[in-house]
Every structure is written in structure tokens, then in C-alpha cells.
Amino acid sequence: MKEQSNGIEEMLIKRTGIFYLCLRRVPAMAAICLSAVFLMAQSNGITAKDAKAKEAVDAAQKALGGAGKIDGIKSLILSGTGTAAYDHFEFELRMLPPDNYFRFEKHFRTAPTPSTRTIYSSVSKGEIINLNIIDPTGSMNSAPKPIVSKDPDTINAQLGFMARLLIGTLMKAGPMPLTMSSGSIPDRFVITTPSGVLCEIEFDAQSKYPSIIRYKQWLVTSHTPGGPWVPPTPNYEELETVMRFSEWTAVDGIMFPRVVTYKADTIDRVMRFEKIQINPTLTMKDFEIPKQ
Numbered sequence: 421m422k423e424q425s426n427g428i429e430e431m432l433i434k435r436t437g438i439f440y441l442c443l444r445r446v447p448a449m450a451a452i453c454l455s456a457v458f459l460m461a462q463s464n465g466i467t468a469k470d471a472k473a474k475e476a477v478d479a480a481q482k483a484l485g486g487a488g489k490i491d492g493i494k495s496l497i498l499s500g501t502g503t504a505a506y507d508h509f510e511f512e513l514r515m516l517p518p519d520n521y522f523r524f525e526k527h528f529r530t531a532p533t534p535s536t537r538t539i540y541s542s543v544s545k546g547e548i549i550n551l552n553i554i555d556p557t558g559s560m561n562s563a564p565k566p567i568v569s570k571d572p573d574t575i576n577a578q579l580g581f582m583a584r585l586l587i588g589t590l591m592k593a594g595p596m597p598l599t600m601s602s603g604s605i606p607d608r609f610v611i612t613t614p615s616g617v618l619c620e621i622e623f624d625a626q627s628k629y630p631s632i633i634r635y636k637q638w639l640v641t642s643h644t645p646g647g648p649w650v651p652p653t654p655n656y657e658e659l660e661t662v663m664r665f666s667e668w669t670a671v672d673g674i675m676f677p678r679v680v681t682y683k684a685d686t687i688d689r690v691m692r693f694e695k696i697q698i699n700p701t702l703t704m705k706d707f708e709i710p711k712q
Contacts, residue, residue: 465593
């Protein structure tokens with residue numbers, strides 16, 4: 421297990437089936453077909469759909485340490501501290517691609533009322549388990565119960581968080597195969613899964629590292645007042661979230677960002693990686709929610 425500590429800090433474009441179409445072309449099209457197959461070659465699970473996208477993927481992976489080293493990362497633990505709204509928090513993320521993911525966060529709030537909140541979220545064995553413990557007084561009258569779901573949309577939402585984080589830190593696919601293509605905006609690329617758009621990505625012009633990821637998500641923007649026995653109803657709006665990756669550092673020959681920031685409207689969240697563990701030994705027990 422490799423690690424670095426002390427100051428290190430979540431579709432609609434389908435694959436084109438180019439190879440199948442090429443088989444049906446006349447021999448004069450052979451050169452074009454070979455070019456298309458070349459452009460569709462995968463690198464760490466990311467398929468480049470056009471020449472400009474392939475150039476960006478190759479340049480980013482080379483800058484980060486090389487496609488071979490990135491491909492050698494089979495498991496990952498990221499831990500550190502962060503801030504969100506009125507909270508500061510501690511976190512640990514465990515990832516064992518393609519579809520095992522565990523998140524722990526402990527939030528501390530001092531205003532308007534001191535409280536702590538502990539969040540567990542785990543995706544493993546085809547189900548997602550969420551546990552949210554809120555403790556405003558320092559003691560709990562009864563232990564909360566985990567919420568278990570096998571709903572594909574709920575699972576994919578969590579795996580999308582993992583996928584975007586792996587793209588932004590390692591230019592590597594995790595939970596699902598990815599396709600990257602040039603977008604309508606210069607120097608901005610579209611990344612899709614087999615079922616739709618996952619995000620857009622930009623790269624730093626000098627370092628070639630991933631620098632910005634944009635994606636849409638539904639967020640609570642207001643509440644409709646309820647009645648004496650009816651709680652307020654949350655109102656959702658689809659907003660663009662922007663992830664930025666910064667303060668890059670070398671960990672065993674691979675570059676990692678120490679800081680990831682999220683911004684959506686007035687919602688800001690910062691995660692600082694203080695410990696990065698490459699290829700730790702993870703078993704299915706590491707993705708279980710602790711018993712309360």
C-alpha cells in the first residue's frame with residue numbers, strides 16, 4: 421500500500437458503432453475505417469471519439485504520470501478535511517472500481533446551533549446504503565436506521581460522484597466505460613456513459629492536467645411553507661455544478677490534486693486531501709456501514 425500524508429487534500433450521446441459501419445463500406449473506405457477504429461481506442465476505460473479528444477486524453481495521462489501507472493491503480497483511499505456552508509468536516513473515500521464505493525463524513529457546525537452530523541454512504545453488491553446521524557445535543561435517544569435501496573438511478577447518482585472524481589484526479593474511468601468527444605465550445609470536451617452525458621471537462625493549457633469539470637444536478641433551492649402538522653416542501657432546480665482541481669502534488673510518480681472545490685449557485689464545498697493511499701488492500705467488509 422502506497423500513501424502520502426501531511427498536507428495532501430457527483431445521457432444521451434450514444435456510441436456510433438463506427439467499426440460496424442466500416443465493415444459495410446466498400447474497400448476504398450478502408451483507410452477511413454482504420455482511422456475511425458484508431459480514434460475509438462480506449463485508454464484507462466476512456467474512449468476518445470475524435471482526434472482532438474484523443475490528443476487531450478493522451479496529453480493529460482502523460483502529464484499525470486503515464487497511462488501505465490494510472491492503469492496500475494486498482495484501489496484508492498482519499499481522506500482529509502473540508503468545508504461546506506456553515507460546516508467543517510472530516511472525510512474518507514474508499515474506491516474499488518468498478519462499482520464499490522464508500523463515503524464517510526463527520527460534519528461539525530457551530531452556528532446557529534452547535535451540532536454534529538455523521539454521514540455514511542456505501543455502494544456495493546448492487547445496492548446502496550445511506551446512514552445519516554444528526555446529533556444536536558451530544559446524545560441520541562434512538563439509533564437511526566440505514567436506508568437500503570437497489571434503485572439503479574440512486575446507485576448511479578452515487579457512482580457518478582465517484583466517476584467524476586476519478587476523471588478529475590486520474591483521467592481514469594471507474595464505475596462505467598466513458599467516451600470523450602469534442603464539444604461545441606472550444607477546449608471543452610463532453611464525457612458520456614453508455615446511457616448519457618456525465619459531465620464536461622477542460623484541461624489546463626500549460627500543465628495539461630484536468631482543471632474543470634461541469635455537470636448538472638438537482639439541488640434544493642427553496643422551501644414551500646407547510647402547515648401546523650405539515651413540514652415544508654423542498655423545491656428543486658437543476659443547476660450546474662463546477663468542480664475545480666488544484667494544488668497538484670506527486671504521489672509515487674503520479675500527480676494528484678490536493679484540493680477539489682465544488683460550486684453550484686450559492687453552494688460551495690471544498691475537499692482537501694491530506695492522505696492519499698494508492699492500491700490499499702480493500703475487501704467487501706471495507707464497504708459495509710458500521711453497526712450503530
